Amino acid sequence: MSGYQVDDATVEEIETERATYEPITEATRRLADLCIRSQVDAASTARALEHLQAAIDVLSQDVAEGPYGLRHSRQGPTRPWGNAVVGVRNPVAPPLKVVHETDHVWSDFELSSAYEGPPSLVHGGVSALILDQLLGEAAAAAGSPGMTGTLTVRYRRGTPLGALRAEARVERTEGYKTFAVGQICDAEGVCVEAEGVFILPRWARSEQEQPERFE
Numbered sequence: 246m247s248g249y250q251v252d253d254a255t256v257e258e259i260e261t262e263r264a265t266y267e268p269i270t271e272a273t274r275r276l277a278d279l280c281i282r283s284q285v286d287a288a289s290t291a292r293a294l295e296h297l298q299a300a301i302d303v304l305s306q307d308v309a310e311g312p313y314g315l316r317h318s319r320q321g322p323t324r325p326w327g328n329a330v331v332g333v334r335n336p337v338a339p340p341l342k343v344v345h346e347t348d349h350v351w352s353d354f355e356l357s358s359a360y361e362g363p364p365s366l367v368h369g370g371v372s373a374l375i376l377d378q379l380l381g382e383a384a385a386a387a388g389s390p391g392m393t394g395t396l397t398v399r400y401r402r403g404t405p406l407g408a409l410r411a412e413a414r415v416e417r418t419e420g421y422k423t424f425a426v427g428q429i430c431d432a433e434g435v436c437v438e439a440e441g442v443f444i445l446p447r448w449a450r451s452e453q454e455q456p457e458r459f460e
């Protein structure tokens with residue numbers, strides 16, 4: 246399947262790519278928040294727009310075809326850098342840095358005003374997005390990666406914007422199906438819970454011997 250690439254990028258090349266693009270990603274995230282909260286006048290937004298157009302013109306000079314995909318290096322870390330939750334080159338991603346422990350994965354992260362649903366609260370779709378990723382990473386980290394077949398989300402109380410923690414773990418595996426559970430918490434406790442079934446698709450079953458490729 247296209248989108249999964251194996252390459253020989255060295256650790257140094259990967260770090261160079263990160264150092265080249267991560268700063269514009271972070272600046273663009275900041276920009277999203279400012280689009281929502283800035284109170285400058287029309288002349289100032291017009292001036293800002295001119296600068297943005299200049300930046301767009303520079304970045305447009307050389308653009309890859311299609312999305313980033315999942316790039317796995319034989320020599321360095323895997324780069325899911327366009328990913329909507331963890332992509333270090335994706336300003337739409339919060340992004341989360343996910344820590345893989347022996348029996349679970351977790352992430353401490355901050356959600357800005359760009360993720361608002363109900364006033365001051367996280368949009369429910371964003372919570373589902375984050376839990377989909379965390380549960381999927383728990384499945385992959387346990388050696389049984391898969392596509393989300395079914396994700397069930399229970400919103401127990403409003404999730405405030407700001408500092409949050411997400412956690413997930415595998416509950417059990419049945420053949421090609423992995424059942425994972427997880428939650429998002431604020432300082433007061435659990436806000437959202439999820440359970441999901443992650444299924445190794447038919448097209449990938451011959452790859453099952455090398456699950457590390459997908460972690």
Ligand SMILES: CCCCC/C=C\C/C=C\C/C=C\C/C=C\CCCC(=O)SCCNC(=O)CCNC(=O)[C@H](O)C(C)(C)COP(=O)(O)OP(=O)(O)OC[C@H]1O[C@@H](n2cnc3c(N)ncnc32)[C@H](O)[C@@H]1OP(=O)(O)O
Nearest residue numbers: 378381382385390391392393394395442444446447449459
């Ligand atoms: C080796 C790599 C494989 C690819 C792994 C993919 C991603 C992993 C990559 C990196 C891992 C790192 C981190 C992961 C991070 C985030 C995860 C985010 C994941 C997503 O954001 S992903 C996007 C949303 N996701 C889709 O876009 C799926 C579209 N869909 C399909 O691609 C197929 O529909 C599929 C594959 C779901 C099943 O198709 P299939 O043909 O392979 O399955 P098959 O018929 O053989 O069924 C086998 C058994 O699963 C049961 N079953 C079938 N469908 C079910 C369902 N929906 N719910 C519950 N159970 C279901 C059957 O009932 C049977 O159960 P039983 O064996 O007990 O009878």
